[in-house]
Amino acid sequence: MLHSLLSLAVLATTTAVGAALPTSPADTPKCTTPQKRNSWHDTSDADKKAYLAANRCLLTSPQKQNIFPGAKTRWDEFVALHQLHALQIHTTGQFLPYHRYYIKVLEFLLLECGYHGPLAYWDEPRDAGKFSKSLLLDTNLGFGGSGKGTQNCVTDGPFANLTVNIGPGFKSQPRCVNRKITDAFSSQTGATYVASAIKGSTYKEALDAIYSGPHLLGHMALSMMNGDSITSSGDPLFFMHHGFVDKMWRDWQLKDLTKRLKDISGLNAQDPAVGFSEFSGGIEVESAMWGKPTPEMLAVTPDPTSGDGGKKELTLGHVMSSLGIIPNATVADVMDTKGGYLCYEYV
Ligand SMILES: *[C@@H]1O[C@H](CO)[C@@H](O)[C@H](O)[C@H]1NC(C)=O
Numbered sequence: 411m412l413h414s415l416l417s418l419a420v421l422a423t424t425t426a427v428g429a430a431l432p433t434s435p436a437d438t439p440k441c442t443t444p445q446k447r448n449s450w451h452d453t454s455d456a457d458k459k460a461y462l463a464a465n466r467c468l469l470t471s472p473q474k475q476n477i478f479p480g481a482k483t484r485w486d487e488f489v490a491l492h493q494l495h496a497l498q499i500h501t502t503g504q505f506l507p508y509h510r511y512y513i514k515v516l517e518f519l520l521l522e523c524g525y526h527g528p529l530a531y532w533d534e535p536r537d538a539g540k541f542s543k544s545l546l547l548d549t550n551l552g553f554g555g556s557g558k559g560t561q562n563c564v565t566d567g568p569f570a571n572l573t574v575n576i577g578p579g580f581k582s583q584p585r586c587v588n589r590k591i592t593d594a595f596s597s598q599t600g601a602t603y604v605a606s607a608i609k610g611s612t613y614k615e616a617l618d619a620i621y622s623g624p625h626l627l628g629h630m631a632l633s634m635m636n637g638d639s640i641t642s643s644g645d646p647l648f649f650m651h652h653g654f655v656d657k658m659w660r661d662w663q664l665k666d667l668t669k670r671l672k673d674i675s676g677l678n679a680q681d682p683a684v685g686f687s688e689f690s691g692g693i694e695v696e697s698a699m700w701g702k703p704t705p706e707m708l709a710v711t712p713d714p715t716s717g718d719g720g721k722k723e724l725t726l727g728h729v730m731s732s733l734g735i736i737p738n739a740t741v742a743d744v745m746d747t748k749g750g751y752l753c754y755e756y757v
């Protein structure tokens with residue numbers, strides 16, 4: 411039950427769009443006109459269409475880097491990036507910063523497919539308890555609805571019948587873009603749950619409460635890509651949910667900004683005895699659900715202590731990598747959504 415319903419997710423972030431290709435953290439300009447990131451509900455029809463078309467383009471374009479095991483499409487490479495990092499970016503301090511960086515990677519990839527507009531997020535409290543009725547699942551101006559059949563394949567909208575070759579877990583097998591909506595879980599993305607998730611005073615409190623609260627329940631409500639914690643980013647809807655997760659982090663930071671722009675803690679990789687916090691048994695037991703990284707995967711997986719002086723505690727100097735899709739960035743680079751490397755705000 412847990413296996414099929416849970417998935418971890420990731421987060422979101424972005425940066426100045428319209429700007430050229432990814433600027434390296436070292437030479438980014440000041441953030442003077444932050445991109446306004448709206449809920450999908452408030453995004454223009456033109457931006458919705460263009461955003462969805464660019465996502466579809468990524469799912470149907472050939473891979474480019476030729477280093478991601480199992481990848482056939484550009485989208486596969488992006489999903490494989492999450493797969494390779496899965497044991498470093500969930501139930502760790504890296505969860506929020508890496509997913510913020512991961513959304514920046516998406517922003518860059520969308521530029522390749524001609525999308526220069528703003529990114530969006532899912533203001534989930536508006537749809538809490540009734541995700542299945544959300545306009546995000548619209549056939550024409552949304553991501554398509556709940557999946558159908560035994561595989562829960564999405565059969566309408568821009569991603570109908572498209573294939574992802576990464577996952578499930580640490581496998582690399584072709585499967586349809588799939589999801590299964592369960593409205594009851596989605597009630598826990600409501601306003602009172604969100605308020606509770608961001609009421610703590612330390613990064614650790616916010617991290618744990620966001621992760622195990624609205625983040626996890628949103629994943630359970632959507633069960634994207636077989637509800638798989640390792641590769642749920644295969645469904646483009648993932649980035650609407652993770653935009654919402656990123657917004658929760660930003661909203662928490664804004665309550666005491668100066669202090670919280672520097673507040674980071676936690677591990678840079680999972681504690682093997684704990685694994686994913688939403689499952690029991692630790693990495694060994696949990697790997698029965700999704701296998702283990704193959705030698706080919708391990709050969710390209712970054713060292714989780716990079717920038718942390720070889721220690722297991724996450725620092726602001728921690729180096730995050732997209733294996734060459736965009737330049738590396740540090741955790742410090744993504745702490746502020748308006749810090750220069752990033753330049754956006756949630757509205
Ligand atoms: C998806 O595939 C099925 C079976 O091949 C087909 O009947 C259906 O028309 C396809 N849908 C779209 C939107 O392409």
Ligand SMILES: *[C@@H]1O[C@H](CO)[C@@H](O)[C@H](O)[C@H]1NC(C)=O
Nearest residue numbers: 712713716729730731732738
């Ligand atoms: C990017 O970071 C990874 C570690 O996360 C490191 O192995 C790699 O060498 C870095 N790449 C560059 C170009 O600095």
Ligand SMILES: [Cu+2]
Nearest residue numbers: 418419420421
């Ligand atoms: Cu994730």
